[in-house]
Amino acid sequence: MLHNLYIVDDDExxxxxxxxxxxxxxxxxxRNFPSGEDFLNQFDQLEPGVVLLDFHMKGANGIAVLNAIRAISQRFVVMMLTAHGAxxxxxxxxxAGAFDFIEKPYDSAAxxxxxxxAFTELDKLSTEVGGRDxxxxxxxxxxxxxxxxxxxxAAGYSNKQIAWTLRISPRTVEVxxxxxxxxxxxGSLAEALQLVFVAEQASAA
Structure with a gap:
């Protein structure tokens, strides 16, 4: 399985x-990007993956880019690169929703x-998002x-209460x-309601 990694840092x-x-x-x-703007401009063309995102960049900083990612998609895991001691x-x-952060200068093994x-988290996230979709x-x-x-x-109403609200007969509600x-x-009402609750998570995401 391929792992898509996107490096966003203005330091060449x-x-x-x-x-x-x-x-x-x-x-x-x-793939690497020299600025947050460059990354966001191509975002729609990118496959889900992990983003190594520098906190302090010219133009859109790391937090601004992270917020933009979160507003557009839940299929990316973001790790922030920060200066030592920050x-x-x-x-x-x-x-803001970063999965983790790495201090510069970074330790390669760490x-x-x-x-x-991060990629393990991405796999879990992709499964959850796929289930919601x-x-x-x-x-x-x-x-x-x-x-x-x-x-x-899903709101806990009985057939009679639903019938009264919708102005139809209880028998029609049963149909x-x-x-x-x-x-x-x-095969059961519980399964049907579980779909509703999972879909509501998608709306809230």
Missing amino acids: AVRASLCRLVSRQPDYVV VHRSVDAMK LMMCLDL AAVARLALLTPRETEVIAGL YRANLMVKLNV
Whole structure:
């Protein structure tokens, strides 16, 4: 399995050093960017991966780029590069959603260990995001009325309460409920509601 690694740093020497180090790994696909703006301009064309992001850059700094990544996609894991002793910057990066931070000058072995952990986190994240996307796609198969019925069930309402709210008969609610179970390909109400809850996580992400 290939690991996509994106290095974003305005220091050419740092980019070159990092590229030499990580390029020794046969399963790494490495791309580097001289600025946050350059990275974000090409972001839509990038496959999910790990981003090594410098905190202090000219133009858009690391926090600004990190916030932009988080606003666009949940399929990237970001590790922040900070100056030695810049604890406050590291804390800011973690609060903004960075997975970890590496101090410059970095230790090669420690950096590679952190990258291994970051790619493990990326695999976990990709599985979770894929599950949310699948739940959203399955729920999209429902008609507007079926969607209203399952929303009522997810809110804890009984068939009678849903019927009263939608101004239909309880028997009609039962029909919609049976139909949506078939469309969602689930064997129980609990499974159907789990899809709703997973899809809601996608909306909140």
